[in-house]
Amino acid sequence: MRKVTFGKPIxxxxxxxxxxxxxxxxLLVHGPIAKQFEADFASYTGSEACVSVSSCTAGLHLCYFDMGLGAGDEVIVPAQTHVATAHAVELCGAKPVFVDAEIKSGNIDISKIEERITPRTKAISVVHFLGLPVAMDKVCAIAEKHGLKVIEDCALAIGGRYKGKxxxxxGDAGAYSFYPVKHITTAEGGVVITKHEDLAARLVHKxxxxxxRNVTERKEPGIYDVTDLGFNYRMNEMQAAIGIEQMKRIDGFLEKRKANYDTLYAGLENIDGVTLFEKPGADFENSHYCLSIILDEKMRADRSKLVKAINDKGVGTSVYYPSPVPYFTYYKEKYPVTGDEYPVASAISYGSIALPVGPHLGAEDMEYVAEMVKKSVGEVF
Incomplete structure (x- = not known):
């Protein structure tokens, strides 16, 4: 039996x-290696500035903290995302206001954003779900109309581009994750990229x-001033050293992911009861984090049986994500919901299975995955 793991750092x-x-x-912190990694990532993405941080969540939190977000403020947040997207808002004392997803991509339903904006709204959070870019010109037009900031959660989207950008x-800033199974890894860690150099300077400080002034900038050891409230959200030199080497391979990683995705997609088309996210048009350059299948409503109650059948054949799976964020206990208790207010996010969370396309795998693995999924669907349903 072939063993196909869902994710594996290379x-x-x-x-x-x-x-x-x-x-x-x-010199294990505050050194030149982190600065070099920042420069490499900025060069790759075409950003004006890049700030290394301890995690994507830390980067998002820093952005909101710098905005002065606090009690009484609101941020538009996709219901279909990792809980960290909402936590970054909540940790500032503000309220995440959730918007449902669209079924063709899993991304935020742009047509529903404006109806959720109030006089308390300060920003729109956008998540590029599984690496497929959101139509950002439309989001930015809404933000400009209402005088809002735009923060992009790019945790799964390195290499993703919309209309070439x-x-x-x-938006105003984008945060990335380098968790072990992401497109590149630094073990843990992240960066924030931005077109605003003044914002980057403030984030470095905070x-x-x-x-x-950090250790390398002090004329007299141990002497410094504290001019702002801040955090310990730094990336260390070991992490950055890994990141520099990973960035040298990013093009190859992304090419392999795309090839694997395309092979698996072709193998999974036309399975009764199974839907795939639509392939985007030319304006959308996917980063191909994984490939999720969505089960028809009548099959969702038996998703666990299907997952077990697939796993028993040696194929690793995951779920992105196990619940719409507003239905997690913490958020549901704090911000009660009535009925199914996020039906599309629910369909994805409760009815999808994520399949691997990482660069640790090849075409034969993808053919095997497709075959085992089809076989498992036949067995369970």
């Missing part, structure tokens, strides 16, 4: 040697306690 001698080189020195550069 770490080689280059990454190990880069980390070892850092460990042979004494990399995601994260349409990610390190609001201290006015």
């Amino acid at each position: 770490i080689g001698d280059e990454e190990r040697n880069a980390v070892q080189k850092v460990l042979e020195g004494t 990399h995601v994260g550069l349409w 990610k390190a306690f609001g201290v006015d």
Whole structure:
């Protein structure tokens, strides 16, 4: 039986040697390696500035914190996303106001955004679901009309572009994740990219306690001032060293993901009871994080049986995500919902199965996955 894991970080001698080189020195934080990684990522995305952070969540939180977001404020947030997207708003004391998804892509339903905007709304949060870009010109037009900021959650979207522009550069800022199964990894960590250099400068300051000068900038050791409230949201030099080597492989990683995605997509078309997200038009450049199948409503109650059947054949799966965020206990208790207010997000959360397309796999793996999914559907239904 073939073993097809859902995700696997691809770490080689280059990454190990880069980390070892850092460990042979004494500067493990605030060093040149993080700055080099930031420069490499900025160059790849075409951004004016890039700020390394400890995680994508930290990056999102920093952006809202810098906005002065607080009690009484609201942010439009997709219902179909990782809970971190909403947590970043909640941690500032503001309220996430959820909007349902569209079924063809899993992305926020742009047609429903304006009806959720109130005088308290300060920003629109956009998530490029599974790496497929949102139609950002439409979102930005709404934001400009209402005087709102736009923060892009690009956790699964490295390499995603809309109308030729990399995601994260349409709005005011975009945050990325380098968790082990993402497109590249730094073990943990993230970055924020932005077209606003003044915003980047403030984030650099606030990610390190609001201290006015870091260790390498102090004329007298241990002497500094604190001019702002801030956090410890820094990326260390070991993580950045891994990131530099990973960025050298990003084009190859993305090419392999696309090839795997296309092979698997072709193998999964025309299965009774199973729907795939629509392939986007030329304006949308997908980062191909994974491929999710969506089960018809009559099949959703038995999703766990289908997952088990697929897993028993050696194919790893996941779910993105197990519930619309407003239905998680924390949010449901704080912001009660009545009935099924997010039917499309529910259909995706409760009826989808995510399948692997990572660069650790090849065409034969994709053919095997498609065959096992078809076989499992036949067995269960």
